[in-house]
Structures are given as structure tokens and as C-alpha cells.
Amino acid sequence: MTPRAVLVGLPGAGKSTSGRRLAKILGLPFADSDDLVEAAAGRSVAAVFADSGEPGFREVEAAAIASALSDFDGVLALGGGALSTAATRDALATAGVPVVLLRATLHTLTARVGDGRTRPLLAADPPGRLGALAAERDPVYRAVATMTIDTDGRTPGQVAATVAARLHERSRA
Numbered sequence: 001m002t003p004r005a006v007l008v009g010l011p012g013a014g015k016s017t018s019g020r021r022l023a024k025i026l027g028l029p030f031a032d033s034d035d036l037v038e039a040a041a042g043r044s045v046a047a048v049f050a051d052s053g054e055p056g057f058r059e060v061e062a063a064a065i066a067s068a069l070s071d072f073d074g075v076l077a078l079g080g081g082a083l084s085t086a087a088t089r090d091a092l093a094t095a096g097v098p099v100v101l102l103r104a105t106l107h108t109l110t111a112r113v114g115d116g117r118t119r120p121l122l123a124a125d126p127p128g129r130l131g132a133l134a135a136e137r138d139p140v141y142r143a144v145a146t147m148t149i150d151t152d153g154r155t156p157g158q159v160a161a162t163v164a165a166r167l168h169e170r171s172r173a
């Protein structure tokens with residue numbers, strides 16, 4: 001059993017917010033890899049980064065995602081940097097699930113993440129860090145995505161409805 005849809009994109013793209021709405025529309029459970037990491041580690045994402053560094057966080061994250069890809073029947077949102085792990089990119093391709101890339105301009109992302117306090121990789125300079133992450137990650141997101149949705153000017157509910165409609169079209173094709 002694999003997820004019905006996996007959401008990817010930069011911090012602030014709305015993977016958690018729109019993903020939860022999408023799951024509701026589809027009548028499926030929702031999971032977020034950041035929550036799975038916190039459950040596995042028994043600590044917050046920020047605490048895992050502080051205690052084990054980014055490599056330690058990525059290890060727990062990759063294991064949590066591998067497990068969800070093999071037995072979670074719902075909508076799965078990935079943490080913004082999850083695709084930097086090669087094993088996760090490979091596992092997604094092997095699973096053959098729809099991978100939905102949520103996009104937004106840097107201006108919009110910056111406004112949405114605010115001071116970035118809960119996101120260790122954005123700390124101190126959210127706009128600058130988001131720009132650097134976008135340059136590094138956009139090619140990876142694009143290579144893995146099977147569908148891309150622009151979220152600028154759309155509410156989370158509208159984003160979720162658009163994704164649901166596109167998934168429905170795909171399943172009829």
C-alpha cells in the first residue's frame with residue numbers, strides 16, 4: 001500500500017496546510033514527515049537538528065518516509081528538504097505515486113514563513129536562506145514531480161481542490 005499523493009516543495013509552499021485539506025477532500029488520512037520524525041525521535045524537529053545536526057535529522061526523516069511509502073494509504077507531505085536524500089528520491093520513483101510540487105514565489109514564501117523560528121534551516125535570514133534553498137532544490141523538485149501547482153493567490157482550500165481535480169483527471173486517463 002502506498003500513499004495516494006505525496007506533496008513536495010520549499011518551506012512555506014503549504015505542503016502541511018494544503019495537504020491536510022487535500023486529505024479531507026479525498027476522505028483519507030494525512031501524514032507529515034516532520035510529525036513522523038517528531039514521533040520517532042520523541043523530540044521536536046528543531047531539537048533533533050540541535051542534538052544531531054542536519055545529517056542526524058535526515059537519517060530519521062528518510063527512515064520515516066521509507067516506512068510511510070510502504071504502508072501509508074493517504075496523503076503524505078514531505079519536509080522541505082526530504083528530497084535531498086537520494087534514497088528518498090529513489091523510493092518515491094519506485095513507489096510510482098503521484099508527486100505534487102507546490103510552488104510559490106520567494107516573496108510569497110518569505111511572507112508565509114515569517115521569522116522562520118520553527119524552521120532551523122531558515123534561522124537568522126529567512127529570505128536569503130529561502131533563495132539559496134530554491135536555487136539548490138528547484139531542479140530536484142522538478143525532476144521528481146509528476147504535477148506542479150502554483151499556490152500564489154490561491155487559498156489552501158483552492159490549492160487542495162485543484163490538486164484533487166488533477167488527481168481525479170489522472171486516474172481517469
Ligand SMILES: Nc1ncnc2c1ncn2[C@@H]1O[C@H](COP(=O)(O)OP(=O)(O)OP(=O)(O)O)[C@@H](O)[C@H]1O
Nearest residue numbers: 010011012013014015016017079080112154155156
Ligand atoms: N495557499 C496559501 N495561502 C496563504 N497562506 C498559506 C497557504 N499555504 C500555506 N499558507 C500558510 O503559510 C504557512 C506555511 O505553510 P505550511 O506550514 O503548510 O508550509 P510547508 O510547505 O508545510 O512548510 P515546511 O516545509 O516548513 O514544513 C502557514 O502559516 C500557512 O497557514
Ligand SMILES: O=C(O)C1=C[C@@H](O)[C@@H](O)[C@H](O)C1
Nearest residue numbers: 011034079080081119120121
Ligand atoms: O527545508 C528543510 O530542509 C526543512 C523543512 C521542514 O519541513 C523540516 O523538515 C526541517 O525544518 C527542514
Ligand SMILES: [Mg+2]
Nearest residue numbers: 015016034079
Ligand atoms: Mg510542513
